[in-house]
Amino acid sequence: xxxxxxxxxxxxxxxxxxxxxxxxxxxxxxxxxxxxxxxxxxxxxxxxxxxxxxxxxxxxxxxxxxxxxxxxxxxxxxxxxxxxxxxxxxxxxxxxxxxxxxxxxxxxxxxxxxxxxxxxxxxxxxxxxxxxxxx
Amino acid sequence: xxxxxxxxxxxxxxxxxxxxxxxxxxxxxxxxxxxxxxxxxxxxxxxxxxxxxxxxxxxxxxxxxxxxxxxxxxxxxxxxxxxxxxxxxxxxxxxxxxxxxxxxxxxxxxxxxxxxxxxxxxxxxxxxxxxxxxx
DNA sequence: GACAAGTAAGACAAATTGTCTTAGGGTGGT
DNA sequence: ACCACCCTAAGACAATTTGTCTTACTTGTC
Numbered sequence: 001x002x003x004x005x006x007x008x009x010x011x012x013x014x015x016x017x018x019x020x021x022x023x024x025x026x027x028x029x030x031x032x033x034x035x036x037x038x039x040x041x042x043x044x045x046x047x048x049x050x051x052x053x054x055x056x057x058x059x060x061x062x063x064x065x066x067x068x069x070x071x072x073x074x075x076x077x078x079x080x081x082x083x084x085x086x087x088x089x090x091x092x093x094x095x096x097x098x099x100x101x102x103x104x105x106x107x108x109x110x111x112x113x114x115x116x117x118x119x120x121x122x123x124x125x126x127x128x129x130x131x132x133x134x135x
Numbered sequence: 136x137x138x139x140x141x142x143x144x145x146x147x148x149x150x151x152x153x154x155x156x157x158x159x160x161x162x163x164x165x166x167x168x169x170x171x172x173x174x175x176x177x178x179x180x181x182x183x184x185x186x187x188x189x190x191x192x193x194x195x196x197x198x199x200x201x202x203x204x205x206x207x208x209x210x211x212x213x214x215x216x217x218x219x220x221x222x223x224x225x226x227x228x229x230x231x232x233x234x235x236x237x238x239x240x241x242x243x244x245x246x247x248x249x250x251x252x253x254x255x256x257x258x259x260x261x262x263x264x265x266x267x268x269x270x
Numbered sequence: 271g272a273c274a275a276g277t278a279a280g281a282c283a284a285a286t287t288g289t290c291t292t293a294g295g296g297t298g299g300t
Numbered sequence: 301a302c303c304a305c306c307c308t309a310a311g312a313c314a315a316t317t318t319g320t321c322t323t324a325c326t327t328g329t330c
Contacts, residue, residue: 011319013225027276041321047277048320066328067276080226080237087218090148091211096242102215103235104255113232114256120239121249146288162307176290182308183289201296202307 006056007086008079015049016072016079019059024071141191142221143214150184151207151214154194159206 008016018033019025027047035042050070053059062069074082084099092098109117143151153168154160162181170177185205188194197204209217219234227233244252 006317009318043276044322045320048280051278052318063277076226077237080222080234081241083222083226084234084238087215087222091215091218096238097248099215099219100235100238100242100248100252101255102212103219103231103238104252104259106216107231107235109256109259113235114260117235117239117256118253120236121244121252124239124244125249141286144287178307179291180289183311186309187287 007083008053008056008058011045012049012053012058015046015053016058016076019070019072020076024062024069026067026069028067030070142218143188143191143193146180147184147188147193150181150188151193151211154205154207155211159197159204161202161204163202165205 014034015030018030022029022033027043027050030050031038031043031046034046050059050061054061054070058073059070060073062071084096088094088096088099104117149169150165153165157164157168162178162185165181165185166173166178169181185194185196189196189205193208194205195208197206219231223229223231223234239252
């Protein structure tokens with residue numbers, strides 16, 4: 001089993017972005033977005049990227065039709081979470097708290113954002129902590 | 136001018152962690168931490184990593200003494216900020232807000248953390264928004 | 271049965287990354 | 301003076317990654 005833990009690369013991410021926007025798509029359709037007016041070379045590039053994404057379990061491939069269809073196996077939010085966790089792993093001893101703190105301290109908040117944040121914190125108050133989730 | 140924008144790699148990060156903990160250090164001192172009982176090869180590795188870190192402006196090198204001394208040119212917090220921004224750039228159209236939201240929504244907060252967060256939000260209320268900082 | 275479009279497989283160079291070797295310089299002890 | 305030692309400087313090296321492209325084969329359609 002290939003190491004599925006490897007991250008999404010830049011070119012692969014571009015493909016994912018198209019899938020997130022368009023939903024299930026064929027290679028051809030993705031090509032039209034990424035390389036408008038592109039030829040067979042660009043088509044093959046996208047094909048290869050999707051092959052790698054599938055190997056890493058980041059997209060599902062529907063082979064039932066003649067023309068294969070691809071759809072994301074993880075959403076943008078999940079990827080964000082994954083990257084945040086990886087960042088925390090490397091720089092914060094695995095804890096997400098320093099990231100949260102950093103953002104609140106650093107980022108200039110609009111009054112609206114402040115209100116939304118407060119609301120979210122309220123909300124999380126009612127949500128019981130999930131077992132095993134660590135700080 | 137070498138592209139100084141390139142990020143810190145894993146091995147380089149290990150060196151940075153030592154510098155953040157110990158402060159200004161010589162190659163030898165870093166070696167003792169990273170490769171206890173290591174030989175000349177390991178020494179050379181650390182040497183090369185520091186050379187690359189210097190080229191990328193992530194450490195300062197004090198050449199006034201016989202034995203050069205190195206100290207971090209950016210702190211852990213700064214690196215965190217840099218990576219968060221890069222993440223936002225790639226996945227959130229440059230805005231840090233989705234990261235903040237994601238963390239608050241996802242992460243299970245202890246009552247204490249909730250309190251601290253609220254305090255930080257309060258605090259940021261008094262701090263005027265910095266010019267040019269974007270959402 | 272030939273063509274168009276698709277899939278499958280892999281070649282390829284460039285860049286990155288971690289590691290190691292070698293050469294040379296200055297210092298101190300004897 | 302000489303030697304041993306520790307340091308810096310420079311670069312060799314293989315493994316891996318990454319984006320791109322070529323080629324060969326398959327299949328449905330007119």
